[in-house]
Amino acid sequence: MSWTVPLTDIVITEGDRRAVAECLEGGWLTMGPRTQRFEAALAEWTGAPHAVAVSSATAALHLACRALDLGPGDEVIVPALTFIATANAPRYTGARPVLCDVESPERPNLSAAAVERCLTAHTRAVIAVHFCGYPADLGPLRELCDMREIALLEDAAQAIGAEVEPGRQAGTVGALGCLSFFSRTQLCMGEGGAVLTADAELATRVRSLRSHAMTSGTWDRHTGHEVSYDVVDVGYNFRLDEPRAALGLARLPRLRGDIERRRAAVLRYREVLVSTPGLTLMWTDADVARSSHFAFAVLFESGEERRRVQEALVERGIQTTRYPVLHTFTELAPLAASGSLPAAEAAADRHLVLPLSSHRDDTVDLVAGAVRDVLGRG
Amino acid sequence: MAGTGTSPEAVPLYDLRLQPEDVRAVMEVLESGWLALGPRTDEFEAAFASHLGVGHAVAVSSCTAALHLAYLAAGVGPGDEVIVPSLTFAATAAAVIYCGATPIFADILGPHDFGLDPADVERRIAPRTRAVCAVHFAGYPAAVDRLRALCDARGLALIEDAAHAPSADLGGRKLGTWGRAGAFSFFSNKILSCGEGGLLATDDAHVAALARSLRSHGMTSGTSRRQTRETDSYDVVGLGFNYRLDEPRSALLLSRLARLEPEIERRRELTRAYRDKLAGLPHVLVPYDDAGVGRSSCYVMPIVVSDDGRRDAVRRRLRDEHGIQTSILYPAAHEFTAYRDRFGEQRLPHTERVARTEITIPLFAHLDEATQDRVVGALGEVLA
Numbered sequence: 205m206s207w208t209v210p211l212t213d214i215v216i217t218e219g220d221r222r223a224v225a226e227c228l229e230g231g232w233l234t235m236g237p238r239t240q241r242f243e244a245a246l247a248e249w250t251g252a253p254h255a256v257a258v259s260s261a262t263a264a265l266h267l268a269c270r271a272l273d274l275g276p277g278d279e280v281i282v283p284a285l286t287f288i289a290t291a292n293a294p295r296y297t298g299a300r301p302v303l304c305d306v307e308s309p310e311r312p313n314l315s316a317a318a319v320e321r322c323l324t325a326h327t328r329a330v331i332a333v334h335f336c337g338y339p340a341d342l343g344p345l346r347e348l349c350d351m352r353e354i355a356l357l358e359d360a361a362q363a364i365g366a367e368v369e370p371g372r373q374a375g376t377v378g379a380l381g382c383l384s385f386f387s388r389t390q391l392c393m394g395e396g397g398a399v400l401t402a403d404a405e406l407a408t409r410v411r412s413l414r415s416h417a418m419t420s421g422t423w424d425r426h427t428g429h430e431v432s433y434d435v436v437d438v439g440y441n442f443r444l445d446e447p448r449a450a451l452g453l454a455r456l457p458r459l460r461g462d463i464e465r466r467r468a469a470v471l472r473y474r475e476v477l478v479s480t481p482g483l484t485l486m487w488t489d490a491d492v493a494r495s496s497h498f499a500f501a502v503l504f505e506s507g508e509e510r511r512r513v514q515e516a517l518v519e520r521g522i523q524t525t526r527y528p529v530l531h532t533f534t535e536l537a538p539l540a541a542s543g544s545l546p547a548a549e550a551a552a553d554r555h556l557v558l559p560l561s562s563h564r565d566d567t568v569d570l571v572a573g574a575v576r577d578v579l580g581r582g
Numbered sequence: 583m584a585g586t587g588t589s590p591e592a593v594p595l596y597d598l599r600l601q602p603e604d605v606r607a608v609m610e611v612l613e614s615g616w617l618a619l620g621p622r623t624d625e626f627e628a629a630f631a632s633h634l635g636v637g638h639a640v641a642v643s644s645c646t647a648a649l650h651l652a653y654l655a656a657g658v659g660p661g662d663e664v665i666v667p668s669l670t671f672a673a674t675a676a677a678v679i680y681c682g683a684t685p686i687f688a689d690i691l692g693p694h695d696f697g698l699d700p701a702d703v704e705r706r707i708a709p710r711t712r713a714v715c716a717v718h719f720a721g722y723p724a725a726v727d728r729l730r731a732l733c734d735a736r737g738l739a740l741i742e743d744a745a746h747a748p749s750a751d752l753g754g755r756k757l758g759t760w761g762r763a764g765a766f767s768f769f770s771n772k773i774l775s776c777g778e779g780g781l782l783a784t785d786d787a788h789v790a791a792l793a794r795s796l797r798s799h800g801m802t803s804g805t806s807r808r809q810t811r812e813t814d815s816y817d818v819v820g821l822g823f824n825y826r827l828d829e830p831r832s833a834l835l836l837s838r839l840a841r842l843e844p845e846i847e848r849r850r851e852l853t854r855a856y857r858d859k860l861a862g863l864p865h866v867l868v869p870y871d872d873a874g875v876g877r878s879s880c881y882v883m884p885i886v887v888s889d890d891g892r893r894d895a896v897r898r899r900l901r902d903e904h905g906i907q908t909s910i911l912y913p914a915a916h917e918f919t920a921y922r923d924r925f926g927e928q929r930l931p932h933t934e935r936v937a938r939t940e941i942t943i944p945l946f947a948h949l950d951e952a953t954q955d956r957v958v959g960a961l962g963e964v965l966a
Contacts, residue, residue, distance in 0.1 A: 214615040221612050224830070228605045231598040233770035233777035259643055259778065262799075262824035288799050288818050295821055387618035387828070394617035394828030395643065416646075416672045417920060425909065426594070428901060431894065432910055435672045435918035438679045441646035445770065445777030447608070447830065526815070533818035535800060 208521030209571055212388050213561040216451075223454035227447050235415070235443050236423045242449040243398075245456050246383075250364070252376045252400035254407035257449060258414055261361035261384030261397035263442035265293030265331070268380040268399055271409040272355050274299040278328040282359075283314045284529050284540060284548035286333040290359045291530050291539070299328065303530055305545040307341075309503055310486050312551040316344035329355040334363030334374050335527075336557070337390075337498035338491050342368050342377050355379045361397070362498035364390050365463045374496065375400040380410070385452060390466070390496055390562070391459050393451040396444050413439040462562035466497035469560055469568050473500055476572040482509065482579040486555070500560045501526075502575075507553035514556055516578040522571055525557045592905035593953055596771045596882075597946045600838075607837035611829045619798070623832040627781075629839055633749065634756045636764075636783045638790030641832060642797050645745045645767030645780035647825035649677035651796055652763035652782055653713065655789040656739035658683045662712040664741075667698045668916040669933045670717045674743050675915050679924075683712065687916045689930040690719075693886045694869050696936060697724035700732055713739040716761070720911070721773075721879030722870050723752035726760040733761070741765070744783075746881035748774045749846055758783050763793075768835055773849070773881055774842055776831040797825035845947045849880035852949055856883055859958040865889065865965045882911060883945040887965065890938040896964050897941060904960035909942040 227238060239257050247255040258264050274280065276298035282290045284303040291301040304322045307315040314332050330349055332340040342356070349356040356377070360366070361384035363374035375381025380403075385396030399410045415421055417439035425431070470492060474485055484503040487495070504510040514524050529552035531540040543549070558571050611622060623641050631639035642648050658664055660682030666674050668687040675685035688702045696719040703714055714733055716724040726742060733740040740761030744750075747757040748766055758764025763786070768779030782793045795801070800822030803815075853875050860868050867886040870878070887893050893910075900906040914937040915921055916928050943957055 214617065216612040216615060221609050224612060225605050225609060228600050228608060228834070231600065233598065233775060260824040260826075288801070288822075289824065292799070292821060292823075296823075387616070392617060394830055395824070395826055416676060418672070426907070428907070431897060432913055434913075435915070435920045437920050438676050439672075440676070440680075441644040441673065441778065443644075443778055445831075447777055451612075528815065535818045535820060 207523040209523065209559045209567045211523040211525055211557070211559050213564055214387060214392055215563055220451055220454040223450040224447050227450040233446050234423070235421055236446050238446045238449040238453060239444055242453045245453060246398055247400075249456055249459070250373045250376055250400055252381065253402045254400065254404065256399045256407060256410045256414060257444040258397045258399060258442045259444060260395050261359070261382050261386065262289040262293065263414075263440070264382035264397040264399045265289055265357075265359060266296045266440075267410045267413050267442060268357050268382055269293050269297045269299065269329070270413050271380060271406045272329060274328055277326060279324060279326040281319055281322045281327060281330045283312075283333050283335070284531060284545045285312050285335060285527060285551055286359065286530065287361065287527065288530065288533065288536070289361075290331055290333055291536060293331070294329075301539065302327070303536070303540040303545060306548045306551060308547050309551040309554060310484065311488075311491070312486070312548065313338065313340035314345060315341065316348045319345060320348060323352060327352070327354050329357055331357045331359050332378065333359040334366055334368065336501055337363045337366050337496040338487050339363065339366050339368040339374060339494050346377065358382065362389065363496050365459060366496035367494040376402070379403065380406060385448070390462055390498060391452060391455055393448045393455070396448050396452065413437060414442045415439060416441065463496045465562050466560060467492065467495070470497050470500050472568045473558065473572055476569065477502060477575065480576050480579060483575065497560065499557045501555045501557045503551070503554045504556065505554070510554050510556050513575060513578050517574060520574050522574055523559060526552070526555055528552055593907060593944050593957060595907040595909050595942065595944050597948070598770065598775060599948060601841070604834055604837045607833040608830045611833045617829050619826050620829050622829045622836060623827055626832040626836045626839070629836060630781060631783065633839065633842070634759055634783055636756070636759045637785040638783065638787065640782045640790055640793040640797060641827040642780045642782060642793070642825040643827055644778055645743070645765050645769065646673040646677060647797070647823070648765035648780040648782040649673055649715070649741070649743060650680050651793040651825065652741045652765050653677055653681050653683070654796065655784070655792045656713045656741060656762050658712045661710060663708060663710045664712060665703050665706050665714045667717050667933070668914045668930050669696055669719070669912055669936055670743065670915060671745070671912060672915055672918065674715055674717060675921065684925070686711070687928060687930060690932045690936065692932045693867055693936055693939070695722070696720070696869060696884070697722065698729065699932070700725050700728040703729065704732055707736055707738070711736075711738055713741055713762075715741040715743055717743040718747040718750060718757045720884055721747040721750045721881045722874050723750060723757055723877060726752060726757070730760050745772065747879050748772070749842055750879040751877055759785065762786060763789050768831070773846065773879055774835065774838055776834045779827050779831050779835065796820055796822040798822060799824065846879050848947050849945065850875050850878070852945060852954065853878075853880045853883060855951060855954055856943070856945075856958070859954060860885065863958065863962055863965065866961065880945070882942045884911060884940055884942050886936060886939045887941060888939070890935065893939050893941060896961075899964040900960055903964070904956070906957055906960055907944065910937070910940055911942045913937055
């Protein structure tokens, strides 16, 4: 079943394909020169001193938690409205995620005030999520974390290239920042992710744990630099491989343009939808200017209205999605009672993510028109 | 390895050559624009399950991930013990620790057979033992028939680390299908490789369902199924991970799987030729026997030198004087800093002897006889 307008549409160019083909023809598929070049290019592009390519953003978050030595007895504050991996990453280390409310349904990122209410003697870190690519307000969060001597991590899986502080990109403000290269993200390569950090020691730790904490890699041994290895910690196989690094390298130079095209599409959506009865735009114009636009979401008056619109759009071949609030999942239900995090719950219930791609602004008017039409018939 | 050797005539440990149809298969996926878990992965899983003669195959991001899911599916949790070999890649034991359990190292049979010793396994079974993991070293079957009987008798799960053995068998039954679950590797230096990748094989529908769920965050529906409108929301059950493979890698594996058997047959020929050439060499023991070669997938060519003080010098001279790359499979896991720190000093005599005397010499499908002669000649020279 194919959609008239899919949620997102990925175009892999001829040049992208050539880069992957050259890598495959070369026959070296594992952590090697392309991964090194991709990491260097990503560090330069984001402005992060260190970039470590990994197998997914989930892996990036897990490694970030390990790098900070989180473990049993520790608490990590995460927003209740995010992808499940944000809350699972502390759990992989034995730490406990604490679900925190967001600022408001219109700006559903962590607020320092809400975080402050979740702090306990066991809090070791806060993971700020830049939901849909819109920067969380990191200034007050950083101040709070610094004051309490806890770590601020950025889950920037949806926010590569967003400006979170003047001149600072998503993932470069916190102690560690995590990026995603999953197939729907702005810089997609299938499965993939990266950890950004300014701290050389944390970068070394992440790099080590990414590949089983071995003191030398296959490439070092292949090139004759090392003859054997020790294993100095319990690490993982969270490596990226060379074909994906090649794809990332080929796509990175176009990323800024892709983000700007996404922003233009979002601005057009907002122009058409701004005074639609029954619909509320999320975020402010200033937020839009700083976002990297992973996704475009709007709010309806209630969950029922959202469901009605979603079903009507399905009828028209328009694909949409939404993020459930984490404590509605069976697995995380014990973490918060229903009704205890009202802004996140309302945002989750009322929002709907509309189609957005880097290259298809022709569909924006069609989708926005359909939404207006459905609401007009309510 | 094209363009990466230390000199033009260097002999690499392994050398991957993909065919034009392999590259084409990946290009087609990229052109389609659907990169996340989807129809090619489904197709590869079905093809690999049928190749093994097993009910279920679940493609994952690495063999480490497959081992982790296999242990979880066997019910391994905090406080439990899993008996594993030490002469293996670190992942076999590390994945036990991911589950909160303790790896208990058992010894191998000896320098003639690097497989787990069932008698030593039996001695190490304790009240908290949950599972035993057997490694099929280089694709030569560990005694999984005996281990399976032992595990059945003691109510333990047998897990197979079949990273080296994508198509090897014991008594006509494919390795990786003898226990509760088998873990396969598609890492770049493996026989069937895609870069990073792995797979869990099982005949148990519950194990397969759990692996399938936990490889993608315990979500009750995946991106692909939401794409096809089968559902628009999901629940999350269990602590899952992102252990997914993606479509370009599945397409590459699917293309290469068609040539797996002839490639392994070629590796067997090369292994037999090595065995003949090495037979008269003093100070060298070649593990396994000619009959074993026919059942093995011949992932690598291990030899054992008689004097453990010489191994590192032999490897250095092979590299520096003859341009021949070798490896050690494996440094003993129980001697790694990470394991000594956690579990203390331990003695595994056969494992330690092999870990100090083993040399893995070059083996890959397009190796030619002249190069084999060069490798054996160089070995003769440096061992003389």
